[in-house]
Amino acid sequence: MTEKLYYTDAYRDExxxxxxxxxxxxxxxxxxxxxxxxxxxxxxxxxxxxxxGEAYVENVQIVDGKILHFVENNEENVKKLQNSTILKGKIDMKKRFSDMQQHSGEHIFSGIVHKLYGYNNVGFHLGSEVVTLDFDGVLNEEDICKVESLVNEAIWRNLEIRILYPSDEELKAITYRSKIEIEGQVRIVEIDGVDTCACCAPHVKRTGEIGLIEVVNFEKYKGGTRVSILCGERALKDIRHKLNENRKVSVITKAKQSETAEAVERLMKEKDRLEFDLVGANREILFSKAETISDDKRIIVFDRKLQGKLLTEFTEAIKNKATDFVACFCGENGSYRYCIASRTVDLHPLARALNIAFNGKGGGRGEMLQGSLTGAEEDIRAFLDSITL
Ligand SMILES: [Zn+2]
Structure with a gap:
């Protein structure tokens, strides 16, 4: 049985x-x-x-009760390990300390949620990006803000985090979270007045070392709530990144940093209004153009203004001018939406051939078919001019 040094001293890195x-x-x-x-x-x-020693340990797992250090199997590593009976171990303390901050922060968060709402933490994942906590009850935005504030207060109070190894008798007298059947010695992590929980992981000595906790997201999950948090440097980096993004938005919108949302909302409304006006103007231009189109066997139109509903409206407007079919296209850089209409021809074989030739998709019923495809305008025109119906 390997002696677990991380159990007794979380700061031991050698x-x-x-x-x-x-x-x-x-x-x-x-x-x-x-x-x-x-x-x-x-x-x-x-x-x-x-x-x-000199071999990099990229993963450590418990397999069949044995703690195994995973080292890449290559000639160099074999040489490094083969002749060594005594090795010096060195932990990546930057990752370890960050994990300790996240994990201790999670205990405080879960402890406070349990105290205030009686919900249990039923899922915990400490990944390389965020830490997720799943609670078996619903937390709303107000609850989350309250808990986030209380967790930060517990951090600032710099409480001691104690590791206890109670006897079976002593354990019976302790109320703690994560009461699962554990064989052998139960390890208790106790944070004064905040949380008591059974846990095997390394923790910081005092809550002040967590520095800061930030809730980055919360959502409904399996009838409860999934909360994503960041602690310590991870929280700082995240806040710094978001502030930087906000600063850029502030420069672009010429708004104060505290009023960017309002400015963006204003711009989006303005954009919607301009789009509405543009569609109206385009409709007028297109319908004037429709009047100038002469009757023909096949009519093919490419126009960037045929956006949204204008594509079908315009196709409908000139449909009767063609004896074979009308084909209208909107798009650019070889990527187009199309609408084909005819009052004489079954369009399905035509649309199928078009889709095959230009990697397209689409369909419809009756006298009008719609879809999208990719290709050069001149190739599409040549294809439609020459196709036998
Ligand atoms: Zn834990």
């Missing part, structure tokens, strides 16, 4: 260990040691990374 076993497959060398400070993946948290 250690010496003896190699007990080396297992290999095509991809990895799995190193089993007599002791380790590497936290293995578990309970929704990814493992530590770092070095064993």
């Amino acid at each position: 250690f010496e260990c003896k190699v007990m076993n080396l297992y290999t497959d095509d991809k990895y060398i799995y190193v089993e040691t007599d002791r380790t400070a590497f936290f293995p993946e578990g309970g929704g948290q990814t493992s530590d990374r770092g070095f064993l």
Whole structure:
């Protein structure tokens, strides 16, 4: 059984260990040691990374009760590990400390939610981007804001986070979250007045080290609520990024940084109004154009103004001018929406041939078919001029 150094000292980033076993497959060398400070993946948290000797440890897992360090199986690593019985381990402390901040923050968040609303944390995932917490009850925006504030207050109070190893008797007297059947010693993580929870992971010593918690999202999930949080440097980076985006919006809209949403809303309304006016103006231009189109066997029109409903309206307006068919196209750079109409010809074989030739899709019923395709205008024109009906 490997001694778990991460259990007793979360800040220990260097250690010496003896190699007990080396297992290999095509991809990895799995190193089993007599002791380790590497936290293995578990309970929704990814493992530590770092070095064993000079070999890079990219993952650590518990397999059949054994803690195995995953090292890429290549000639160099085999040489590095083969002749070493004693190795120096070195943890990537930047990742570890960030994980500790996220995990301790999660305990405070879950503890406060449990205290205020009685909901349980039934799912936890500490990934490389965000931390997600699933609660078995519904939290609204007001609840989330309240909890976020209380968690931050608990962080600023710089409370001690204690790790306890109670005896069976002592355990009976403790009320704690995550009461699952655990064989052997139960490890309790206690944050004064905020939370008590069974947990195997490394935690910060005092809540102040978490620095800051930010709720980045919350949504309904399986009848409860999924909350996404960031703690410490992750929260700072996220806020910095969002502030920077807001600063850019402020420059573009010439609005104060505190009034960007209002400015964007104004611009969107203005855009909708201009679009409405543009469609009206285009409709007038197109219908004047429709009047100038002479009767013909086949009429093919390409026009960028045929946007939205104008494509079908315009096609309808000139439909009777062609004895074979009318084909109208709107788009640019070889990507078009089309509308074909005819009062004499069954259009389905034509549309099928067109779609095959120009990687298109679409259809419809009756005398008018619609779709989209890609191709050069001159090729599409040539195809439609020459096709036999
Ligand atoms: Zn935990």
